[in-house]
Amino acid sequence: MRLKKLAYGHKTEQRLRVRAQVVLHAARGRSNACIARETGLHLDTVRRWRGRFAQAGLPGLKDRQRCGRSASFTPLQAAEVKALACRLPAESEVPLSRWSCPELAREAARRGITPFMSASTVRRWPAQDALKPWQHRSWIFITSPGFRLKAAWVLDLYTRTWQGEQLGDDEYVISADVTELCFPTGRTRPLRR
Structure with a gap:
């Protein structure tokens, strides 16, 4: 049932949809060559997704974590x-x-x-x-002498980090006022509903 939802769901990513369709075709007894022709995939790609599904089930159809190069700049x-x-x-x-x-x-x-x-x-x-x-x-020109420190706090909160520690799932960030960072002269604009 979940495999069919992946294969034919409207909100499923295209790559997951195609992988699920490969597995469904295989479940119907089709050969790798036949599946490759019907889906337009390379034969090796069909083999890979059939094998990954056989080893790990549905989680095997997701992309594996890639190391990649870390960000060069903070x-x-x-x-x-x-x-x-x-x-x-x-x-x-x-x-x-x-x-x-x-x-x-x-x-x-x-x-x-x-x-x-x-x-x-x-x-x-x-x-x-x-x-x-x-x-x-x-x-708007940023002239606040404490810009670096204030920006670091805000940017850490965007990444759900506070004082070097990740926030838990039950902790929330609520932005009430960043006028000191954005408007160093102290001028603020009233919020309207």
């Missing part, structure tokens, strides 16, 4: 570079009217935010948040 480093990108270069005594990605990467290294980063990484981070620091007249 969320705090990304936030600091984004904050730097939103400041005028003249404030850092850099003779530019606006930051270029290579100059911003060099400035981040000079300030000790990161030991090294590529210009393409710098270009990618503001683009992820739709930041346009070159439009400096319409942007």
